[in-house]
Amino acid sequence: xxxxxxxxxxxxxxxxxxxxxxxxxxxxxxxxxxxxxxxxxxxxxxxxxxxxxxxxxxxxxxxxxxxxxxxxxxxxxxxxxxxxxxxxxxxxxxxxxxxxxxxxxxxxxxxxxxxxxxxxxxxxxxxxxxxxxxxxxxxxxxxxxxxxxxxxxxxxxxxxxxxxxxxxxxxxxxxxxxxxxxxxxxxxxxxxxxxxxxxxxxxxxxxxxxxxxxxxxxxxxxxxxxxxxxxxxxxxxxxxxxxxxxxxxxxxxxxxxxxxxxxxxxxxxxxxxxxxxxxxxxxxxxxxxxxxxxx
Numbered sequence: 291x292x293x294x295x296x297x298x299x300x301x302x303x304x305x306x307x308x309x310x311x312x313x314x315x316x317x318x319x320x321x322x323x324x325x326x327x328x329x330x331x332x333x334x335x336x337x338x339x340x341x342x343x344x345x346x347x348x349x350x351x352x353x354x355x356x357x358x359x360x361x362x363x364x365x366x367x368x369x370x371x372x373x374x375x376x377x378x379x380x381x382x383x384x385x386x387x388x389x390x391x392x393x394x395x396x397x398x399x400x401x402x403x404x405x406x407x408x409x410x411x412x413x414x415x416x417x418x419x420x421x422x423x424x425x426x427x428x429x430x431x432x433x434x435x436x437x438x439x440x441x442x443x444x445x446x447x448x449x450x451x452x453x454x455x456x457x458x459x460x461x462x463x464x465x466x467x468x469x470x471x472x473x474x475x476x477x478x479x480x481x482x483x484x485x486x487x488x489x490x491x492x493x494x495x496x497x498x499x500x501x502x503x504x505x506x507x508x509x510x511x512x513x514x515x516x517x518x519x520x521x522x523x524x525x526x527x528x529x530x531x532x533x534x535x536x537x538x539x540x541x542x543x544x545x546x547x548x549x550x551x552x553x554x555x556x557x558x559x560x561x562x563x564x565x566x567x568x569x570x571x572x573x574x575x576x577x578x579x580x581x582x583x584x585x
Contacts, residue, residue: 292429294422295349296339296356298324301520308433312337319358321572326353328423338422340514340521343450349514349521350450351482352422354394354413357512358573359523363411363480364397365567366510366525370476372503373407374399380567383560384576386410386553390465393477394576397567398557405557409476412463413576416485417455420448456489457540463507464536471506471533473550478508483526486511493539498529505530 294302298311299318315335317324324335339356340349357363364382368374383396393410400406425448427441463479470477486509489495501508511527565574 292432293342293425294338294340294429295342296521297426297429298337299339299356302429304520308430309435312430312435317355319355319573320575322575325355325575336422336426338426341418341422341425341448343448348484349516350484351415351514352418354415356415357413357480357482357523361567361573362523362525363413363510363512364395367397367409367411367476367478370409370478370503370508371397371399371407375401375406377401378406381561381564382567382574383408383557383564384574386556386560388466388469388553390469391462393466395574396557398561398564400561403558403561405554407475408553408557409478410466410470411478411480412459412466414455414459414479414481414485416482417451418448419451421446422448452485452488453492456485456492460489460493460536460539464533464540467507467533467536469553473553474506476506476508478510480510480512482523483511483513486527495539497535497538498531501528501530505532505535507531507533507536 292302296302298316300306300311315324315337316322324337326336326338328334328336339353340351342348343350351357361382368380378399378401381398381400383398384394386393386396394413395411396408397411398405398408424441424444424446427437431437431442459479463477467477498509507530509529510525512523513526515522515524563574565572
């Protein structure tokens, strides 16, 4: 039984033509070649979206682009566009710069080429330690795909970097949420349920409330559901807080600021790169960090 649960978006427990899947290296969530490259062989992609890990053999998403399935995460954020009106277009704009880094995506309400409202959306999945590559190669070999013997024989394994993943994203949110609070806009962190569960156990989350529209910082937790045709993400829980709430999680304080006009101009300049929110439509790519393999 392989620990690779999904490879190039396909469930590994199904009988598929794996040689074609491995050859095409296509990511169904981006409608393009997988962006998760090997560090040692940049021309090769890893394609491992989800792995089974731990004593409970829990299915854990390890690629942030896996969260883009069906554009559901964007649909689940529309209610936070408080200035959106019927007739406006909904545009998905990748990678907008803010103090403290960049935002993976903005969901913007647009009329006549002008941004009426927007929210920021950050994607975070578990970072791995070690390498998933040998497990991937062994799976492909068992299904008749030619792979290198040295990869199959490798004793290298992988783990989950729970603490660093959680602390890093909370630090990033702390730097970024001040900007959104200053602008009276919303920032949403999209995570799998297992990661937010860890954050709630290991950090001070007692003050984090059920979602309230008036709070600028929102957490959307998704479950990975197994179905006959494969796997599907589903929103299961929402929470919210403000900049002080994120600071309380970490005990840090910063106050980055950016003018509203600056962010509106960035979004409008990237509208040509955006895509209309439409289920099944290929999505623009955000240059997400930590999508390379350590091997």
